[in-house]
Amino acid sequence: MPAPSPRAGRPGGCRARVPRWGKIAQRIVPHDLEPDVLRIELIELGDAFRAYQKRSEPDLVVLAELHERKARAFSAWAAVSGDGALRDEARRARKAAETSRDA
DSSP states (O other), rough: OOOOTTSSSSSGGGGHHHHHHHHEEEEEEEESSHHHHHHHHHHHHHHHHHHHHOSSSOOOOOOOOHHHHHHHHHHHHHHHHHHHHHHHHHHHOOOHHHHHHHH
16 A cells, blocks of 8 residues: 555644744744643634734624634633733733624
8 A cells, every 4th residue: 555645634634733833912922832732722813813804804703702712812821921911911802802792
């Protein structure tokens, strides 16, 4: 049986490798941030916000969900890093989610 090509899908439906660092809300997500699942969520969330900004029409439901995810992720990041500014950013994201839902 021939070996799978390098472009063949990953076994078990695993995702493609996520970069070790990324950016969200003008912050660089550290390449060594633990837990790994938090680092991946922050990177994917930054990508999701950038994709949302490219949309031709706003969708406040989607925007509210993105802000909710950001609030949870930044709260977790603040907990592992002890950075109060991240806690403040999480609070702002929660408010933004409320505003988006109420609009």
